[in-house]
Amino acid sequence: MGRNLLERAQAGDQDAFRDLTEPHRRELQLHCYRILGSLTDAEDLLQETLIAAWRGLPRFEGRASLRGWLYRIATNRCLNALRDAGRRVPAEPVPPFTPPEPSRRGEVTWLQPYPDDLLEQLPEPAPGPEARYETREAVELAFVVALQRMPPRQAATLVLRDVLGYPSTEVATMLGTTETAVKGALQRARAALDGRRTAGQPALSAPGSSDERQLVRRFAEAFTAADVDRVVALLTDDAWLSMPPAPHEYHGIPAIADFLRTSMAYPGNRRTVLVPARANTQPAFGVYHAESDQVPAGSGGLIVLTLTGGRIRAVTRFHTNHLMPRFGLPEKVG
Template sequence: MQQATLDRARAGDEQAFRELTEPHGRELLVHCYRMLGSLTDAEDVLQETLVAAWRGLGGFQQRSSLRSWLYRIATNQCLNALRAASRRVVPEPVPPFQPPEPTSRDEITWLQPFPDTLLDAIADTAPGPDVRYQASEAVELAFVAALQRMPPRQAATLVLRDVLGFDTNEVADMLGTSQTAIKGALQRARAAVDAASGREEPADRRGSAGERDKVARRFADAFVAADVDGLIALLTDDAWLSMPPVPHQYHGHDAIAEFFRVAFDYRGERDVFLLPTYANTQPSLGSYVSQPGKPVATPGGLIVLDITGGQIRAITRFHLDALYPRFGLPESVPTQAAAGPRQGPGPRSY
């Protein structure tokens, strides 16, 4: 950080402030996303963080790095947002068909996907040797969902300490508590997230990106063909299907198969088109469904696959059509163009 730039920013130079903060913008957005579980909420809180930083820049004493200072502000802005109960209430959509009885109902209906394109631009900040979770692992849906299920300050402790690599003293200072409290919260958070996110799976069993893409293509083939048996053959025995903001969850082959049979029956003769993208470090599919008498197919849900060891252990279908452009997906697909010649054995437009 150049002192001259900081001095200009303190004197009210907005361009100098942008020069100071823009290099940290994407990583702060990811931090807010981990804490809040929602891309739209994270973007809102990032803006609040920058406003607070601009207003408080005169009080920045440079006892820590600018990056640490910004993380302190962002973390506390997230904690303030989490205290507002209203942001946790997401209206439950009414499904267009009668779904089978779910295995369970998930309370984290605000969960949203995160575009990989926003991860690619983050500079390597070289976290310390005590980091416990790799940056890519710490944005997977299972990890983010696990954070949502623990007390907010506990989640903040885990992210600041085990993902970002701040030391115990720094984290205690950021959260305004003691090092002893941080150590206790960290121990409880580690146990909770390890149990919830399936961390026992060795990283080298996830497979290469190319191998996971092949599994995603096989899933897409079966999904377009309404081939329930083909879909189930790709799943681990303990696979989950969830559909935020709909709270329904289905666990295991029988429950997931029953849901797909009902969903495919409702689809009927309408065509489905899939476009590939990436979310939360995993292959994902933007689905589009044709409508009778309409020249375009409209969004039918963004499907994020959790693939490891050549199998799918979780399918998360997000009914958030407004987020499609954030993943490089069009708002609709012309059915004539989408139904053109296929390249290879994959589904249309995939």
């Protein structure tokens, strides 16, 4: 960071401020997404962070790095948003059919996917020496969901320490607390995260590998053919299906098969098209439906697949048509 650039920005030069902060925008957005679980909220909080940084820059004394200072602002803005009782919670969608009774009703209904295209735009600063998770693992849906189920300060502590690798002393300064409190929160967060992992779980499929491509192709063929038996044959025994912002979750092959048979039967002659995409470093599809072959298929959300050991462990169906352009997906397909 050039001293002259910082001084110009502190004097009110907006171009200098943009040059200072632009290298950090994408990673700050991802940081907000991890804590909030929502791409829409992360984009809003990124803007709030930059506005706060612009207003506070004249008081920045350089005792910490500019990057660390920005992370401090972003983290506390996210925590404030989570404390806000008026935080936007999406309305539960009403399905056009009567779904079977879910295995449970999930509480993380605000979850949204994160486009891989944004991950590819990230800078590659080396994580701190105390980081425990690689970027891929720390943006997968299971990790983000686990963060949402933690108390917010625990989640923020885990991200700052184990994902970004900031030392406990610096995390304590960022969160306005003590190093002892940081260590306690980190211990509880790690225990909560480890408790949600499956013992002996097979390794994840390598992104873009031939095994992944073959499994994803087989899923697409079975799903577009509405062949429930072929779909569930690709699942692990403990697979689950969720549909944010709907709270319905279906766990295990019988429950998932029951839901798929009900949903795929409505309406009986509907044509389904899947367009490949990627989200949270995982294979995904834009979903499109049409009543016949004579009309274009309209968007019907996004499916993200979690793969493990050569099978599909989770199917997450996002009812978020407004986010489709963020994944390079069209509004309609022929």
